[in-house]
Amino acid sequence: MIQPAQPINEKERLNALSSIELIKDIPEEEFDNITQLASYICKTPISVITIVEDEKNWLKSNHGGPPITEVERKYSHCGHAILEPGILMEVEDMRKDLRFYNNPFTTLPESPILFYAGMPLLDNDGFALGTLCVLDTKKNKLNDAQKKALKNLAKQVEKLFELRRKNRYLEKIKQELDDHNTLLKDFAGVVSHDMKMPLANMIITADLIKARYKHNVDEKGQELLLNLKKSALKLSDYINGILNHYESDRIVASKEVEFDLHHLLEDIIDLLNINDRCEINFPAENIFLKCNRAALEQIFINLINNSIKYNNKEKIIIDIESAIDENHYYFTVTDNGIGIPEDQLSNVFKLFKTLYITDRQGNQGNGIGLSTVKKLVESLHGNISVSSVLGESTSFKFDIKRA
Structure with a gap:
């Protein structure tokens, strides 16, 4: 048995994988439908979508396979498949391949894995994140139509991965915008509230000056005091509008x-x-x-x-x-x-x-x-x-x- 090597871009590949934020151990119908269809088209009892992590392979979807959720990467077939992105890897008889002849899955006493065909799953930057593969407990060989279908189904999995990545990105952006919006609301509320009292004092002071010193302030001064009061009232109305606007969220609740x-x-x-x-x-x-x-x-x-x-x-x-x-x-x-x-x-x-x-x-x-x-x-x-x-x-x- 030969353990799979790591791709030369392993660090970048793992970063790309983490950006999708796939959920482990939770079945998802859209992935399960694809593995079920792959198994039917290729006429194999087992089909899985695997994700190749640093030390483990975990199964995003497992149709017909043993009830396991992960495999050590050193024993994985998919670890070898991702070394050649864009190429379908097919092994007709594991016992005749140096990479797998004494692999624990090849030597199982019951239902050994003898056939493997896996198509690497690539992201938009060409990083191989895992595979869509079909497996059999006997020697097998896919015909050209089955190979083409498996490649097309792999493209659908890649689209699901990209959609997941974009959704996660948009969710994070939305959360950041919501957080910033909340901060702006709080800031507007605090500033507006704190400005109301000084504005009220300005309005009252302008009225007091006009009343108490009306004989000491000429016509131009009276006009300036009136403009001051009008400006303060306008600003007060503006502040009340802002407070009402942001208060509307509380009203809606x-x-x-x-x-x-x-x-x-x-x-x-x-x-x-x-x-x-x-x-x-x-x-x-x-x-x-x-x-x-x-x-x-x-x-x-x-x-x-x-x-x-x-x-x-x-x-x-x-x-x-x-x-x-x-x-x-x-x-x-x-x-x-x-x-x-x-x-x-x-x-x-x-x-x-x-x-x-x-x-x-x-x-x-x-x-x-x-x-x-x-x-x-x-x-x-x-x-x-x-x-x-x-x-x-x-x-x-x-x-x-x-x-």
Whole structure:
């Protein structure tokens, strides 16, 4: 018997093998199907997919063979096969081959392995990671069609290996992105929270200076104090938007509850302290819902608040409609506001993308509120869209999945 030598690129080959992260000792149907088919085509009782490691061969799939999961590499047939990547190794009678004539598997008293045909399994860089092989307990010889089929089946195993490697790589990248995203969320939350108090102090201080020293500050100074307050309020609104955006993940985790739509909208009107200059028309038919109430409430708060802010009419009118089917709840929020230019409709849901329109106080949006709405709608397995007539109306339609 001759022990198999190591390939000259053994270190690189083992590194390539580890990158696939194959699972040991757990049967996988896609591999077992291939060995079963190989055995059937080649008319051999045994077919295995072997992985050649540093000191062991382990069997990723074992069809018809002894109930073993690994073999010492020095006794393996596949250790010899991988020395010639791309070439099918066939041994018709192990007893007549110096490499195997007194191998423990050749000299078994019952069911000795006398025939072997193995095709090395290569990765994209040409490293031989193992073999797809067929074995028999008697002398044998594959015909040309069987050899071609065994090579084609080996190509399928190689594709499974590459798919596994890519999936593992993508999983690691996703985990890294999730970790970075979590860090960014935490950072944004901490920074935004810590900035709220200094901004509040700036706003209060500006008001105190105007009130206490109004006779000592000239008109230009009063204007500068007003600009300071406006800037602080705008930054405060921006920070609140960021906090709400990242808080949406926590809102989505809220439990589903049963409630009626009219009651939800009444609570929102009380919360927003809406006055008589704003008319909000509820759906004609009240519907009962079972879903994430906190998330739906946040969606309506943002949409209704936008309808009020971006409206230059003496009488603000907001119409809310609803519908229901077996799988979804459907909602529409329409206002008689300033509308959105057609060329900007595609940007309304993009985070930090501001539109070239101002609200009732002449302030420009921060590009966070509607992005948060879209994020919440999609987390509830729904979709949202917008249509608008400039100077006349804007309509948001969205749906969410029923519990």
